[in-house]
Amino acid sequence: MIKIVELKKSFRNNQVLQGVDLEIQEGESMVVIGGSGSGKSVLIKHIIGILRPDTGRIYVAGEDITQLNEQDLNSVRKKFGMLFQAAxxxxxxxxxxxxxxxxxxxxxxxxxxxxxxxxxxxxxxxxxxxxxxxxxxxxxxxxxxxxxxxxxxxxPQILLYDEPTTGLDPINADMINNLIIGMREKLNVTSVAITHDMVSAYKIADRIAMLYKGKILQVGTPREIQNTDNPFVRQFISGSAVGPITEDLEKELMERSAK
Amino acid sequence: MELKGQGAGYVTDLLEVLGDWIMEGIEEIGKVILLFFKALVWAFQPPFFLRNTIKQMLEVGVHSIPVVLITATFTGMVLALQTHTGFQRFNAESLVGTVVALSMTRELGPVLTGLIVAGRAGSAMAAELGTMRVTEQIDALYTLATNPIKYLVVPRLIAGLVMLPVMTVLSDIVGIYGGLFVSVTILDANRTVYLRRTWDYLTFNDIYSGLLKAAVFGLIISLIGCYKGFYTQGGAEGVGKATTGSVVISSMLILISDYFLTAILF
Known part of the structure; x- marks a missing residue:
């Protein structure tokens, strides 16, 4: 249903997406996880054509939307519905x-x-x-x-969710999770959610993709993700402050302060 | 040697900062012009958001009327006082009406209306669109397959373009009558003579050049207000900056373009 190929996007000197590849099947519920600033929001805004990529392709139902003008893009957008972080x-x-x-x-x-x-x-x-x-x-x-x-x-045929549970108490968050699942069952839609809430991700996802430093690190079912060998994914899903992601971050901060 | 090297460093730093400013300035001008042309293209494609346009006309025009009327009245009044003081010195008091009328229609009517509307409606546009930007309402419009330039910017541009001349006509009229009021009640002028001197020397050219200016100012106010709002970044602080920026920039552009329009038109 949606196919993203080698998607790259930078803002000024900041390369946010560094070659994202991701395929989402029809009727599937894909959850993209990743930390703050990993480019999740930028990714989802590309899927619906709010942002234009520097390079790369995005196919929606077989059509490459990166080549469309505003008018044609608008008719593609009618296939989508999107729930925003703060509504x-x-x-x-x-x-x-x-x-x-x-x-x-x-x-x-x-x-x-x-x-x-x-x-x-x-x-x-x-x-x-x-x-x-x-x-x-x-x-x-x-x-x-x-x-x-x-x-x-x-x-719509495709629903996009930008951090659907962020900012809600656990009970309300779970109600939203149930609604997301309900929407799929009732409306038969393909859905893409981005989140850093692992409880929500496990609950609503058919497959989970982890975005880190502008690339997809791993894609798999919730079970596969839970049993991952990748140390970065493992640190993220366990929510630990110790691990390779923290080390990367510290290195980056050191480099920045050295400048 | 070392000192000289350091000095050179400062110079290149300075040039770099200066260069950045110039580049940013050029980029910004380009973006404003691009926004204008995008709006122009969308303006002629159906559907037309009539209700939005009328709402903006009310916002730009009707809601600004009280403050515009008060300003124009007092400007006309003070013009009469000042001109009288000057003209008295060479016995030309009878020409006060002419000066008030020409000043209001050619210059003060459009400029003062423009400045007031820039402060009132232009800032409101920047604040509203800026808030919509930072709360993702503009993105939400895209997702609902509605182009935000067409939905938000075009109605505001039309409102500015149409309403500014209308308000300028009003301010011309009350300004002239403000001058008349002061001349008749305080300066002992003759009402009939004042009005005759007003109409005798006033040409259509005076009025429509003023209205043409007003239309340009209206476009500037809306375009800058929309531009600043549409490209707001950085949350509540960004909205504040966009709002202030829109008033400062459109006020300056009004005064600058006023000179050039006057120079070209006469």
Whole structure:
């Protein structure tokens, strides 16, 4: 469904992605793990064409999206839904207008019909009677649910999740995990999530890919990842402060202060 | 030898910093122009976000009317006072109305309106778009297959372009009447003579050159406000910087372009 080939991207002098290769099958749930600053967010923004790569290819359903202009990219984007880390709801619009935003732009539905659809989608994420509230009146967990409702409103084939559980308490985080699993079962979507929350990764992933220093270190099922031989992956999943990642980081800091 | 080497080091450092500034400046100008052309292309492609455009027109125009009217009225009034003081010295008091009218329509109407709207609406654009950028709302628009330049920038550019001339007409009128009020009530001028002197020497050219300026200023305010907001980086601090930057830059550009427009137009 999605194939990423030799993806490279740098910002000013900082090479964030240094040749990422990753293939995501149709219907699969792929979770990309990695530390802060490893380039996870940059990667996911390339998949939906918000960022353009320096070099490399990204195929979505067989089509190379790195070669498309804005217009064509927009029609590809309709295949996607994305949940942002802090939900990124439009704060000038009410909840139902947020959920129905895509419908308003891309279908000829009346406001009444859009409202009805929005109510349906909100029910799917477990929210009732919030249509007329403003995003700022909702709690963080509820905002994420509204964000998810907005992401599924256009019935996408692919769902992207940017740190879906970050900033939530454990109970709310697990509810979001359940919703992500539920979305796959109900909507039959391919999903890509990026996270550093291993509990969430094990729970929602078919396969896990670890991104480190702009490259994919290892891809495997949650079981394979748990039994990894790779010392970097092992340090990350065990959440230890001691290991090769820390050593790398210290070396880097030394070099920087030497300059 | 060593001292000389150090001195050379400072010079190259200085040149490097200077070079960086110039490069950044050029890059920024390029990005502003690019944003303008992207907006221009999107502006002519359906769908048209009419509701957004009207909302921005209200924001730029209607909501700025009170402050624009007050400013223009008092400017007209003080112009009458000052001109009277000067013209009295060679018995030309009857021409106060002419000076007020020409100053307002050609110069002060558009410039003052521009500066006020830059402070009020331009800064609001930078703050709003900047907040949308740092909270990923702009990215969210992309994911909903809606181009943010078309959805956010184009309506604001149109609003600036259309509303500034409208507000300038208002400020011209109240400025002239402010001058009239002071002349008649305080300076004992004759109302009929004042108004005749105003209309006799005022040409269409004066008015429409002022309105043309206003349209350019409106475009500058919206473009800079949108640019600063759209490319905001660095959280809340970045939004603050973008907001301040938009007011400073668009105010300067208004005054600079004012000179060149005047020089070209007459």
């Amino acid at each position: 990124a709801l439009f704060d000038s619009l009410s909840v139902w207008e947020n959920v129905g935003f895509g419908l308003k732009q891309h279908t000829g539905l009346s406001d009444q019909e859009i409202r009805e659809k929005a109510r349906e989608k909100l029910a799917m994420v477990g929210l009732y009677d919030v249509e007329d509230l403003r995003p700022s009146e909702l709690s963080g967990g509820m905002q994420k649910r509204v964000g998810l409702a907005r992401a599924i409103a256009l019935e």
